[in-house]
Structures are given as structure tokens and as C-alpha cells.
Amino acid sequence: MRRYQLEALMNSAQMNTATDEKAKRHLLTPAENMSTLGSTSRPMLASGDGIYVTTPEGRRLIDGPAGMWCTQIGYSRGEMADAIAKQAMSLSYNSPWYTTNSPAALLAERIARVTPGDLNRFFFTTGGSTAVDSALRFTEYFNNVLGRPMKKRIIVRKDGYHGSTYLTAACSGREGNWQNFDIHQDRIRFISSPNIRLANGLTEERFLDQLVTEFETTIMELGADTVAAFLAEPFLASGGVIIPPKGYHSRIKALCEKFDIIYISDEVVSAFGRCGEWFASEKTFGFVPDIITFAKGVTSGYVPLGGMAVSEKLISRVSGDSSKGGFFTNGYTWSGHAVSCAAALANMDLIEKENLLEHTRELAPYFQNQLRTLADLPGVVDVRSVGLVGCVECMTQQDSVIASDADKAFANRVDDICFDLGLIVRPIANMCVISPPLIITREQINDIISILRKGIKLAAEELL
Structure with missing residues (x-):
């Protein structure tokens, strides 16, 4: 690696560390865990493009929840x-x-x-x-x-x-x-x-x-x-x-x-x-x-x-x-x-x-069918979807209805694994929600399902 590239990476790492410390010291974020306030911070995002977001370190992730159900046209338009x-x-x-x-x-x-x-x-x-x-x-x-x-x-x-x-x-x-x-x-x-x-x-x-x-x-x-x-x-x-x-x-x-x-x-x-x-x-x-x-x-x-x-x-x-x-x-x-x-x-x-309403109507059945392929995985008790939004509900006991702490921990672990694999999933209690930007393609849906399948399997191997 050339010297100027190494210096740029080192400067970027130092800046990211400094920014993270400022977040820990000064930010109070939605749904903040007050027991860890000041000692932890949430993953920092630096940029976005299409259906992807990028961390300050350069890690590229699929934005599975479209921000918060909202980035219909994608980033950087x-x-x-x-x-x-x-x-x-x-x-x-x-x-x-x-x-x-x-x-x-x-x-x-x-x-x-x-x-x-x-x-x-x-x-x-x-x-x-x-x-x-x-x-x-x-x-x-x-x-x-x-x-x-x-x-x-x-x-x-x-x-x-x-x-x-x-x-x-x-x-x-x-x-x-x-x-x-x-x-x-x-x-x-x-x-x-x-x-x-x-x-x-x-x-x-x-x-x-x-x-x-x-x-x-x-x-x-x-x-x-x-x-x-x-x-x-x-x-x-x-x-x-x-x-x-x-x-x-x-x-x-x-x-x-x-x-x-x-x-x-x-x-x-x-x-x-x-x-x-x-x-x-x-x-x-x-x-x-x-x-x-x-x-x-x-x-x-x-x-x-x-x-x-x-x-x-x-x-x-x-x-x-x-x-x-x-x-x-x-x-x-x-x-x-x-x-x-x-x-x-x-x-x-x-x-x-860009005919995104028509695109969504055409792509929704494929998205929903692909999501249903996860239904038989260990820990999954229900898969439901409408349009381009879907939920994979997880339970550690197949006959359960009310989510336990163990069920929530399972869904959170799926989220953590998926993040490491390049996909942001929105965990809601014991449920994993996906609602990607409307510009998504079939190939990108396949990427989401592939990562989510691996995340569920690995979480099940650890916790079930």
C-alpha cells in the first residue's frame, strides 16, 4: 500500500474514533438503553448510494429497512x-x-x-x-x-x-x-x-x-x-x-x-x-x-x-x-x-x-415468495408480507405466541449476524423486518434473502 493511502486510512480511523467518542459523550438517541449511556454508541453511517449505506470505515451494507420505511427512491439522488x-x-x-x-x-x-x-x-x-x-x-x-x-x-x-x-x-x-x-x-x-x-x-x-x-x-x-x-x-x-x-x-x-x-x-x-x-x-x-x-x-x-x-x-x-x-x-x-x-x-x-409504483407491484410477489422460503428455518414461526415490506417472526419454542426474552435475544442475534454479513435488518422484539427501497432489483432481493437465511441459521446454531 502506498504511503499516502496508508496515511489517509489512519487519518480516517482517527476521525471515526473521535466522532464515536463525541456520540457517546453528547447524543441521546431514540430508544436509548440508559444503563449503557455514555459507554456505547450505535453504528455510524457515513454515506449512502442506491439501496446501500456505507460506514466511515468503508463497509457497504444493504439498507434492509429503507432507513425507517422511508427511502423509497434510494440514496444520493x-x-x-x-x-x-x-x-x-x-x-x-x-x-x-x-x-x-x-x-x-x-x-x-x-x-x-x-x-x-x-x-x-x-x-x-x-x-x-x-x-x-x-x-x-x-x-x-x-x-x-x-x-x-x-x-x-x-x-x-x-x-x-x-x-x-x-x-x-x-x-x-x-x-x-x-x-x-x-x-x-x-x-x-x-x-x-x-x-x-x-x-x-x-x-x-x-x-x-x-x-x-x-x-x-x-x-x-x-x-x-x-x-x-x-x-x-x-x-x-x-x-x-x-x-x-x-x-x-x-x-x-x-x-x-x-x-x-x-x-x-x-x-x-x-x-x-x-x-x-x-x-x-x-x-x-x-x-x-x-x-x-x-x-x-x-x-x-x-x-x-x-x-x-x-x-x-x-x-x-x-x-x-x-x-x-x-x-x-x-x-x-x-x-x-x-x-x-x-x-x-x-x-x-x-x-x-421511474415507474416505481408499477415496479413495486411487479416485484412484490417475487419479494414475498422469496421471503417465504425462510419459513421452514429453525426458530421461524411466521413469515408475512405486503407490498415491499415483510416480517420474519422468530420464537425459540414453535408453539409460542407471546414473545419471551429468549425470543427477542434470538432476533437481535439474527440482526447482529446480518449486519456483519452486510445487511441491516430492523429487529422489533422477536421479529426481523425488511422493507427495502423501492428501487431494489430481483438480484438485490436474492442478496437480502441469502444473508437473512444465513443469519437465521447461524443464530439457531448458537441459541437453539
């Missing part, structure tokens, strides 16, 4: 950098409280072309949590204007995830997230997860009937005049890619209409191509909600942005002559941020130009 820079040099910021900007208006009109039904009114936020929080606040405003101050309860599901604000965290049915927090639950009612593994041997049809009956019984118990909203993901993403029985959403939506309950579809994960559609609610799951929330894929993770789409039917009941002089005062410093909206427009351009 010059078109995105150009759009962001151009808008930053034109208008970097405006106060949304008394002005607006062209990218926000153009983006609202652009998304309105692809939303289902009459969901044509948009409120932009900073991300998924604030999008869902804004949707819930809208239901408060809606019922207050209509003179129904008692109609404020929210029905949600176990295993669901909806965010990290005070209210959205209370609506998230993953109790592991609640530890050592004060969770506001006076207005929240949980119903069962639509996870067929919890059906106790029922057929899918009988399980569906049971879930729908539970929802209606819950409304009756609470009083329909007290229930404002049903909040649900089309599939429960962070809950482990839980896919409800066919017809679930349409039957729940019918009950919402019967009792004048607002159906909020949380598409923070599923929108902008993850299921091969701009929005999954109607075309993939067969129903049209009253409100859709979105984030993540709207900018492919390049900059933060979220939002909600509200139906004209709802808006008309609390606007114009029906407004009673009200102001929807919910908002954020970054609402409709010009640079973020410009990025979203460029992102949609690329998705359309």
Missing part, C-alpha cells in the same frame, strides 16, 4: 439535492401563520390527484407523529364546533404504533414503549390486534367476525356519542407487519359511518409506494377513510415532512357557514416548509418518472 438547494436559495422559510409558499400549494394539489375519495384538503406537519397528532386534534375541533364536547374518545388497537407526542404515544398499543412515561389514557380505548396468530384456531372469517363484533360492542359500551375517532394503520407496521383479515377495514369503516365516527387511516408507513400505490387504503385494502396521515416516503427521508389529508365531507361540516366563527389554530413553525415541500415534489417526480 442528485435530483433531490438540486431541488432542495434550489428552493433553499429561493425561499428557505416563511411563517405559516400569516403567509404561504408555492411548493406547499403545488404539493397539496399534486397529492390531491392521487388521494382516494374526496380527501382533497391538506395540512402539512413535521413528520408522522405530528401528522397523527394533528388529525386527532382535528377530531377535537370538529366535535367542539358541532357542539358535541363529549364526543372525544379514540379507539385504537393493540400492537399499533402512531407516534411519540403525548397523545399519539397514548394511542400506540406497544406497551414496551410506555415504560417510565406517563401515558394519557382517559380518552383511549384499545381493542384487539388483528393478528391471525392470536385467533386461537379460528378461521380467518370467524376471526374477522370476532374483531368486528368487538369494535361494535366497544362503541356501545362507551356510547357512540362519546367516540370521536377510530385510528388504525392499514397494516400494523411497527407491530410486526400485521395484516388484518381481508374485508376488515371496510367493515370497520361501515360501523364508523353508522355511528358518525371519524376513520383516521395512519399511512405514515404504507403511503407513497410501499404497497405499490400512492396510498394503500383504497387500492390495497379496499376502503376510503375520512382522514389519511402520511410522512416518511413523501420525501424519501431526504428532509422531514408529514401531513394529513382530510375529506371535503368533513371539512364542509366545520367551514364556511358551518364554521361558527372557529379557527383551526393547530400548527407548527415548520408547517408547509418550502424546502421540504419542494423535496416532496421532486420525490413524486422521480417515483413517476
